[in-house]
Amino acid sequence: MSIEQKREPILKGRNLVKRYGKVVALDHCDFDLYPGEILAVIGDNGAGKSTLIKALSGAVTPDEGEVTLEGRQVHFHSPNDARHAGIETVYQQLAMSPALSIADNMFMGRELRKPGFRGKWLRQLDRLAMEQFARQKLNDLGLMTIQNINQAVETLSGGQRQGVAVARAAAFGSKVIILDEPTAALGVKESRRVLELILDVKSRGIPIILISHNMPHVFELADRIHVHRLGQRLCVIDPKNHSMSDAVAYMTGAKEPEDEFEAA
């Protein structure tokens, strides 16, 4: 743990404040994500964890405080800003267009154009390159041997869709990947596959922020757990030294953390 402290966080939030009218969703909140780790963020409903995530992924601009990525201060005004900086988010609602193909969805908003005249003047898409890239990325993650990359996303199962969303994030997220409730809507078998996928992405050295209500999944995957309560970081715990019921107790306020700020 002392080694952790000496490392510089790749993504850092300090004194983040976000108010919605009279409601303070983020109350001088700090946040640290270290390179190569999976950091789980847990918290009761309404604790402000989604606001925190939105502040880090550019969907919300904090009223006060600063976010630094690799030591440089960043100001995200839209999810696209964060995306350009290398932070990819997999939203709970997946953000995919069901009627479009896997390849179309993976490249939505950052399509590749053909080289030369047809790309520059006719603005024609380079479908072949996009399909190859999409297939490659899905295979890289050991996801599925895709039979038909032009299949509409709506014909996939929930787990496969989640897989495509994670693959998209892994393909383009060069610095940080944020996963919001990746297993919330999935069955046991599909959850298992998505968890493996997350570990696969981690093994590539990309740090991951995982928001989840599922304690077994959190304790299985996370290197550290950020417990969010009343708009603040209550503590950061090591899943190896704490039980799930401890975590739930901190989260709901049933128990006060003792000396957990050391890990922060």
Next chain:
Amino acid sequence: MTDSDHYEASVREKRAETVAEFQDHRRSPLHRIQHALHVTPALVPLIVLLVSIIVFGLLLGSRFFSPFALTLILQQVQIVGIVAAAQSLVILTAGIDLSVGAIMVLSSVVMGQFTFRYGIPAPVAVACGLAVGTACGFLNGWLVSVMRLPPFIVTLGSWQIFLATNYLYSANETIRAQEIEAEAPILQFFGAKFEIGGAVFTVGVVFMIALIVLLGWVLRQTAWGRHVYAVGDDAEAAQLSGVNVKRTLVSVYMLSGLICAFAGWALIGRIGSVSPTSGYDANIESITAVVIGGISLFGGRGSIMGSLFGALIVGVFSLGLRLLGADAQWTYFFIGVLIIAAVAVDQWIRKVSA
């Protein structure tokens, strides 16, 4: 070992089974048809079109099944076909444009009045008409995307506004065909005819087909086209994926307005004169063509080819039934049946995800 452990272990070990996941294992003929329609939604209207041509051809013989009669259908549907192309774009974004007919007439009136009232050279007046159409589309698009008003309400309102502007500005005056022919023949450019072995084509017909082919290519082959589908499918998801939803919507409504203005130009070619009372039914006819053409009113699904087929189906039915001597109401009767059938098929295709 508990059941779930066992289950998880089996999933871990049998990774090979995932290979099959993307294969379509539902191989019944009905599923194959469903899948084919899912991939090529214009297939249904194409089949209906071909079948209806064959049936009327058998019933009427050479009276119907001749180059002249078949190209007559093209001439009769050219205006609706062009307007339906504009309507298709808007409906693909899960919107609807009730003002297409009004934009068309207003643009044609601007082209005519600018030429004859102010003595502006006709080509410049045409350009002004096209600009007015685009501006009308921009107003719709701005209200829909930036003010976030429902497209149905926006265009219901702008329909009345554009139509009233059209009557007020033109003072209900018609510019006669002879005048246009003598002084500004370019206004009738889309009506110019040429014949190839009995088949009669007009510039308007060629324009309609070229426009649909071009739009079909753009929707399929460019990022903008993919964005149009994504916005119609799920605007919020498209936004989160990095699509500029507002800009896409505004561009769609502007393009729709521009196409309607071209339809206004073609309308002068078709009827010869510039009349503020013409083309009043283009709204409903274009929506009919789009729906029969298999484009989903809920957005994001369908191909623009379909709406050309939809317009042609209406044309085939009305000419065929007229030649059979049937009451004109039978045309409306069958169109009504086709609309309901088309929506039913759309709902069925959507079930592919279930």
